[in-house]
Amino acid sequence: MQSTLVKTMDTEVFEIPILLRGKLIKDYSETFGGRNGAKFLTPSAKKYANQISLSDPSKMKDLYDLSIEEIITFLHDLGQRLILKENEYLQAAYELACQASGLTPEVLHTTYQTLPMLFHPSNIREMLDKRIGIEYLESWVPTKMEDGRTIAIRAFGSRTVHIIAGNVPTVSAASLIRSCGTRCDAIFKLPSNDPLTATALIQTMMEMEPQHPITKHCSVLYWRGGDTHFEEKFYRPENIEKIIAWGGFNSIKYISRYLQPGIDLITFDPKISTSIIGRDAFQDDQTLYTVAQRAAIDVGAFNQEACLNSRIMYVQSGTTEDGIERLNTFGKILYSALVNLPSHVSTPPKIFNETLKDDIEGIRLDDDFYHIYGGKSNEGAVIVSQFDEPVDFSHRLCSRVVNLVPVDTIDTALQSVNSYTQTVGIFPESLKLQIRDILPLYGVQRVVSLGFAANASMATPQDAIEPLRRMCKWITDEKSVL
């Protein structure tokens, strides 16, 4: 395999081609600084502006010559080629991610190694069938209406742009699978903190079957978000129908300026996740250790870089002196569980956020309000509030730093979740059943058993929406009786 993703050795600059409907474009002319100091070279997106989108939608017809099973097989074949130790494109992506990503090489390695699993036929079939229903993708599904008419419904793919997040490489793979599985035409805009994973996936696809319809409907490139000269020409209803955007408040707000009738925006906006631990955790030492172990995984998986990681844990220890003491004990155990997580799951970060470090050291001098376990180096920390409020810098918690907040009643914990809350990990199961009907009213989007926050599946709704269904265009054929 001839890799074109070459690191120019002397300059530490990575080359990122544009992949345009099966065509490899390498006339590099623009240099960008990635996050954490990585630099990369790309061709000018502006130069290809009028070739990027699919202006003739009838060209999507070739996707309908393929059955969903054929698409699943194609993706499976692709998955088989995504073996890190064999695929040079993926190796280059991994190498660059080691510099550009917030994740450490060990955790990244695990993530890249598990990519082929995402492409397994049973996973893709489950996703399409559970979330959409394969019959709707394959055919016109008839329904008899009350008034006697028959309505047939079919789900068509759309022309999409994916503005993907780079905090975890899995996002690139999942976006590709979703897009191909729904017969969408997909343009991926690369994130600066993971500028090569999506490129590697599509370049592997190009090498596998350059003329395949799926390959012809996948493009990937980088441009600096905010390049209005380029974007104003590009984000038009005659070019695209759906924008699927991950990202922070400002970037989503920015994208929304291009919305107009004919363009639909599907957002995965920034979320934070929490945990609620009921008083049963303290019933005996063994339970407390188990709870700590499970809590540690929810904090430490992906090095707490993902939206599903717990950052604040509300614990029903009580707020009396005894209660706080119980929570401090739990804090100590949790800290130990956190730093002892195996390195393929979680490691200390490459760079510990300086601002967070200053926040932690600032409160360390006062034992009355917070107790801090760990955090002297970059290994992670457990901050135990000594009263029922989280730390003021809770929005900055990352790199395996979690805040335990004592509460007397679960109500206090409920008050603290809002529409920015994605996942809530709960212990015990009985408590979950008790509050799962209330949490969504406050804005919670996913409830899981404590310890399973990172166990996300492509076959579920995400962020309280059905993105796969929304990526489709739902067309009706209405047959009148007369």
Added chain:
Amino acid sequence: MVLSTSKLSGERQSEMFQNPQSLVHATNDELFSLETDFVQQIQLAGAQKRFDWFYPRIKALKKLADEQNITEIKTLNDLAPILFLHTVYKSYPLAFIEKKKFDKLTVWLDKLTTHDLSAMKTDNCNSIDSWLEAIEKQSDLQIVHSTGTTGKLSFLPRSESEMENFKNAFYLFIEVLTGVNPHKTKMPVFFPSFADGRQLAQRILSRFGPMLAGSKEEYHTAIPGYLSADFMSLAGRLQAAKAKGELGKLQMLKALSYNRGELIRLKRNRPKYMAAFFDNMVKNYRGRQVFMLGTLTSMIDAALEGEKQGLSNVFASNSALVTGGGLKGQVVPEDWYERICTFYGVKNIRDGYGMTESTGYMPSCDQNHYHIYPHFIPFVFDIGGQVLPRTGVQTGRFGFYDLLTESYWGGFLTGDEVTIHWDDDQCSCGRTGPWLEKKIQRISEKNNGDDKISCAGSQEAYDSFIDYLLDTKEE
């Protein structure tokens, strides 16, 4: 003792060894001609005395020193692990303010000052302003608060006891920048901001402004009245909530805002106040030599506003325009420097580097370098937190020990990255001692931190807060 070849007599030198605070009684010429070895010995002797005095009196220092196993100061670098991070003075939980648990806030502050606050009555306070007032009524403290760029204010427990030191250090600074000795020469002072308040600029100028001017009548501020700590805090929290898109929080903050009438009055009267300020300048001080003091952003705001009224070259060209604080995040016209000089009629703007926690400032010279007075013991740390050697040119995080503090510990670790030139690389302006390059950057901004609203943008935050509360701007 290494004898200094400087202009100091033996008696003066020994006084400096006995009492580091006497450093501010020396002249600028003397202070900037001292030899490195001599300065470092004075600093070490001073640091030893200050540590011994503060250690039993400040609980937070005792805790930190005990944790770091520091029992005495044998070398300057023994201070390094016990500098207080800039976050320490805002390490209280914001919930104490939101839930009006001001007695707890007092307990927190008590650990950071030599003053005994244990008998303070603050449980009836219902705002930050009333809490500050209650503490100041019952003690000698004169708390200074920060601009609270994220809405959380730092509270620095200064007191009357160090005001004389501050005045002397401030006068030294003014003299370096302007060539005018404020002890001898009095000039009218203009300060384009609020007259009163507990933010540093208001604290310092409401006290020393009239002294610099020679009388209250010759000291001129733009906006009469008090810059409220509560409003500053709300303004910052509003900006932070807006930046993060926390709409629920915006509603909560809006509900918190009391004194709506006062805000309306202020908004209505602001243009009138500014017009009167300029009118006074032009009618009574046109072409005269004056002091113009304030943060850089307040100077620019005032100049742009004055321009609109068709004013320029307001003062005599030998007037002294002294500022600090930098532009930070504020959006200003590209040619702001030229415009500010044209408006006020001066050739250049002089500034200094310093912070809420420092006694006085570090003045810039004609080479555009910040010179560090001997009462500051500077430290530069590498990314791992190790002190870099006191030789050559070093870039890293800036810390300092301030020998002039009385009621709070003088050691600070800032959030700024600086480049320092130690004494073996003397500045061509002729001053001895270490100096900092002009480019100073916040470490949090360098690493893409989210704390982007800077202190220089606070006036803007304040204005937009008022607009928000009054519903005059579309949200």
